[in-house]
Amino acid sequence: MKQVDVLVIGAGPSGTVASTYLANQGYNVMVVEKTSFPRYVIGESLLPLSMAHFEEVGLLPALEEQKFEVKEGALFIKDGKEFRIAFDDNFTEGWTWTWQVPRSQFDKALADAAEKKGVKIKYLSTLRSIDFDSEDAVKFEVNTQKGVEEYTCKYVIDSSGYGGVLTKMLDIPMHVAPTSNMATYVKLNDDTRDKWENPTQISFEILKTDLWLWVIPFNNGNTSLGFVGNKKYFSEFLEEGADITTCFNNMFEHSIKFKDRFKDREFLWEPKVHKDYMRSSEKFFGDRFVLTGNTTEFLDPVFSSGVAFATESGLKAAKLVERELNDEKVNWQKDYVDHLEYGIDVFRTYVKEWYSGDLQKIFFHVNVNPLVKKQLTSVLAGYVWDKENPFVRKHKTIINTLAQVVDIEKMKA
Known part of the structure; x- marks a missing residue:
């Protein structure tokens, strides 16, 4: 039976930040990732908060090499009026810019950099079983391409996102918040963008009070588009046999700013539709395990908080795991749950007041x-x-x- 110090589930931003921090401290860390990278995932607009996390664990240089599109703020548009924010004109000391990223490239760059820091990542692998009964070590089995492998570890960090690996294995309730909202999103090759003013500006157009459009241009020439809002605007998407691409194009009839730029363009794939995305885990931690990132909670796409909470929780969890491994007493409720829930609650208010x-x-x-x-x-x-x-x-x-x-x-x- 093989031994590692810490098992991390999921090689997204939360898992790579957590695993890299612990590897930097000399721990033997293994990440189990069910997919192969690069792979598509949503959450392409970052916040400056995460930059400090990448810098602290030493992942920033690898990301800088990718030359992602720089995000210095954001543009909000409603009825032809504009409200522009610039991150270098803010109240809190910290990073004043970030990136807008194709997550397939971004997540792979993070994972590759984590491996160079000593993290072992097993791709196309899943957790088959886990046993916390022994006080000496956590036992677990991993399904790999080569067969089943048996391990022990001292601590488990679940950063599996919507997969919620431990929440399912340990029967931790995951509450799906009742919401009247849904989202649909796609990418296209934005090869005519230079015809338009400020073509790489990340923008959010408010189409109705409870309906908005995101436009996130990337450095590779592609642009991410998404409509989010009350389900009443998406009724044709939900009809049996609906042509989702046609439905998506019809949504541009609500847009003043971007209709001419994007309507009836060829997309890279059929638009995806996502309902019931607001969810939270009843439990964030337990005996020798902790949940991070979207495994704990997801609010709404509107303020791009997903990756920010992923890296904040990943780094915070890793530091507390380090303390436990050093036989220090950790108050997980106070130092982890209460901390995260404070920030989540702030953003929850802003999401609520956005749609109000x-x-x-x-x-x-x-x-x-x-x-x-x-x-x-x-x-x-x-x-x-x-x-x-x-x-x-x-x-x-x-x-x-x-x-x-x-x-x-x-x-x-």
């Missing part, structure tokens, strides 16, 4: 206070743990209160 329309009112108010804009920008850059920022500290009330002020000012105008 209150956040949109503030964005497109003609007299946005410069300090307010800085503080909002910090939240949208991922700095949702900065309690010096009132838009973090008072997140439950401040958006609604400010939206009411905007309404009053409009009435007076």
